[in-house]
Amino acid sequence: MFQSGSRAYAPLSLSSKLGRIPWSLIVVTLAIGSIGVVSLYSVAGGAFAPWADRHALRLAIGVIIVVALALVPLRFWIAAANPIFISAFALVALVPIFGTTTMGAKRWLSAGPLSLQPSEFLKIALVLVSARYYQFIAFEKRSRPLYVALPMLVIGAATTLIARQPDLGSAALVALIGLTVMFLAGVHAAYFIACGAIVIGLGQYIWPRLHDYQKSRVMTFLNPERDPLGAGYHISQSKIALGSGGVNGKGLINGSQSQLNFLPEKHTDFIFTMFAEEMGYVGSMALLGLYVLLLAILAVMASRVNCRFSRLLIAGVAAILAVHVTVNVGMVIGLIPVVGVPLPLVSYGGTSMLTLMFGLGLAASAYVHRGDTIRRDELGVFV
Amino acid sequence: MFGQNPEPPNDLRSFSRRALLLGITQTGLFSALGARLYQLQVTEHNRYTLLADENRISVEVLSAPRGRILDRFEQVLAANADGYRITIVPSLAGKLDVVLQRLSRFIPITEVERARLVHRARRQSPNLPLIIAQDLTWEALAEINLHAPSLPGVRTERAGRRQYFNGDWMGHIVGYVGAVERQAMDDDPVLRLPWMRVGKTGVEGGMERLLRGTRGSVTSEIDARGHILRHLDRVEPKPGPDLTLTVDVVLQAKVLERLQNFRRAAAVVMDVQSGGVLAMASIPTYDPSTILDNTDPKAWAQLQAAIDDPLINRATRGLYPPGSTFKIITGLAALEAGTITLKEKLECSGAYTFFDQTYRCWKRSGHDACDFHKAMRESCDCYFYEAARRTGMDAIALMARKLGLGQIFDAGIAQQKSGLIPDPDWKRGRFGRPWLGGETILAGIGQGYVSTTPLQLAVMTCRVASGLAVNPQLVLAQTSPRLQRAQPLSVSAQNLAALRKALIAVVHETGGTGQRAQPEDGDYQIAGKTGTSQVGRASSEMAQSDLAWDMRDHSLFICYAPADTPKYAVAVVIEHGGGGGATAAPIARDIIAMTLDRDPIGRATRDGLGGGSPTEPAGRG
Structure with a gap:
């Protein structure tokens, strides 16, 4: 067929591009997003306002974004990787200067009615720029100290910037995602072992410098019963809500625990609690199952693409998804300390939804153009 | 099959090996989540149900009295009338119709009204209060308060309707309040209380945020039948401040x-x-x-249809x-x-x-x-x-x-x-x-x-x-x-x-x-x-x-x-x-x-x- 010919960029027609779009990915995304709409409808006490309707709208826009981005040639993403990362990085750097402060932390940038959390965008941008970096470095060179130092430096800078907002949760996530891409790119395992050792060493150094609320979150995570009405309140209430849901749940809008106003972030970070209380073990496993399915689809996509860049890009997007789901669910069921991480596609929030859709769009684009291979000299002025 | 620069096979092999490793790790993590959920929701379900029913914490949102509006010389233009209302929170009432039946011995509740309340309760969150009666006098309440223990979920509180003075002259300036439209609901949970009124026009609308005051809350521990075991915390609502207008x-x-x-x-x-x-x-x-x-x-219909648009x-x-x-x-x-x-x-x-x-x-x-x-x-x-x-x-x-x-x-x-x-x-x-x-x-x-x-x-x-x-x-x-x-x-x-x-x-x-x-x-x-x-x-x-x-x-x-x-x-x-x-x-x-x-x-x-x-x-x- 034409994509196996000698030309690297046999241009695909629009219809063949559309045919190659991984529609299963989009269907599962829509299914998870719809669970978000239903949950937000329930959180509002059985009303589409103020969350469910907007969530549905964003979901629809998001799917359009995925399809649109999927049609963009792979070459463009390689060429745009550096500029995109630099803009995202600059946006995060702007937050301390122009950001709005909520609850003692500056995480948001506002422009008129729009406000966004640039640290979310940085995650995708980091995956993109790392994938591009390894596309042009021979496998043998990747573990040389100089070639390891550069991405480490970039990840370190991004992590530090976010940690100082302060948003330790997001900072840890960014570091984890960056390291995952490096690991998949084939950097020698010894580096990661060394990294682990340094983190443990740093822990000794950082602990006395943490904010009080961060310390108390970790402390009450270790023993939530310590203060059931204070910092451990969220975790123990969340567990009571989940546990009382049972196998079949209490039914939509009927979650007695969630519907009481005891969880301040029940439409964002704690939405899984509410869903699990009202839909029971069956519901929560079904939702987790959908995430597993989404990850599996991404894994299959990654195994079918032709070049390093695409493979790392898809794997990186999958990593972002996996890390978010694991940390969020782990948090609300009391396995991980409370760090403000949204549940992808379900939690209410425009930036989180948009960023993930952007990532899925990139993955889809890599898959649609899976026959393409990329040489540096063909990229032209962008690089 | 590959393009012009086929990848070295060790590259692909390394990726597959490592991806597999991460996949296995992720499977392990998801299994841990699933196991924990199984433990919480299946194995220990009974324990948590007990916890939820016998010892749960309820947080009630309290609305603040709306600020008054005065003219330049402190003449009152808008105020809140004296009066009391009775409300019921279905989730605390146990059997709603039984409680309503009992309540009808003290205040008149018609059969139709009772059916309406029960129907309404089914369609909204069981934790949102319903209004049973309002504009009551203190005397009417006394007996209900006496029988409070047999009326779970029933609350009596002081709350009068908005009153306007010199409305004929000041209507356009002061404006009026009305029920909260669904679209207008913002993140302030107080707006979901059924008795909430917000300013629609005039100063009532323009200074809404200030007049509304700051909500309060009551946190209490309650048992399965809605009885309050003890009050844990009470944050008093802050009444909206009185606004003095420049108008004479x-x-x-x-x-x-x-x-x-x-x-x-x-x-x-x-x-x-x-x-x-x-x-x-x-x-x-x-x-x-x-x-x-x-x-x-x-x-209202007359005003809306009037040829000279008095509402404007x-x-x-x-x-x-x-x-x-x-x-x-x-x-x-x-x-x-x-x-x-x-x-x-x-x-x-x-x-x-x-x-x-x-x-x-x-x-x-x-x-x-x-x-x-x-x-x-x-x-x-x-x-x-x-x-x-x-x-x-x-x-x-x-x-x-x-x-x-x-x-x-x-x-x-x-x-x-x-x-x-x-x-x-x-x-x-x-x-x-x-x-x-x-x-x-x-x-x-x-x-x-x-x-x-x-x-x-x-x-x-x-x-x-x-x-x-x-x-x-x-x-x-x-x-x-x-x-x-x-x-x-x-x-x-x-x-x-x-x-x-x-x-x-x-x-x-x-x-x-x-x-x-x-x-x-x-x-x-x-x-x-x-x-x-x-x-x-x-x-x-x-x-x-x-x-x-x-x-x-x-x-x-x-x-x-x-x-x-x-x-x-x-x-x-x-x-x-x-x-x-x-x-x-x-x-x-x-x-x-x-x-x-x-x-x-x-x-x-x-x-x-x-x-x-x-x-x-x-x-x-």
């Missing part, structure tokens, strides 16, 4: 009385220094008390072509741009030609030679056609906005309209067509696309009188920090002085179009400008008295007084009232007289902007 109810009543003979009219009285609005009248009026909480649906506050929402009052803008813009000088004389033959199109002066015989002073005094159209043409629409629009037209003010009152100050950019965006020179000429005399509200015209007058960028404000400084001393306008003092002199001439010199605004007695002068704005195209060809009422010209007059030391500005619009000099001018004169008459009563001190004047107790004199 007595003056407002007098202004309305003066306008009573017209079908549709509006008038605004402002303090030229502080921007405080002393009166804001809109005819016809309505009393919000009659439509509150939909107690009388027929009254014409002072902030009525859009009128400013007519010749706009010559203040055109004239000042031309002087500032230097396209005309104060001395230059232009010839008026009664008509003005531009690209084969003839524009007439209102005075068919012409004004002969006009300088700025004479043109303003006698409102010569030809002079301002030429001034507008020379100056251009962009500069005119800039001056209009500088003097307060075409904008909505942060004045503490909801539902203003911005009107329109057209410019070439606007027209290109709206119609996709370029601006025409002839449109500048029409706009120069306040016709064509130009539209303004009476409030904006009053602001323009204030700014001309004081030389400050005064903003209108309905709430006094003590209760709102928003009233601030205005910054000086960036207009040349010399041009402003010439303009003011010309505005005095409008009223006090022979030939002035506003001579009927001359004060009947008193030792002060008034500076003003007439405006007669055309409604239909035909109106210029026929005598006004031959036209149907709703085809006649609008009558406008703006003025300030005393002319040498300006204190108050007035803008009057009489819909279809005919000539500005004939109808609106004498009304404005009377309103100025009334305002100055009320003046000695604690004026300067109350705005907190007296500029060093001695502070004296601000009670009613």
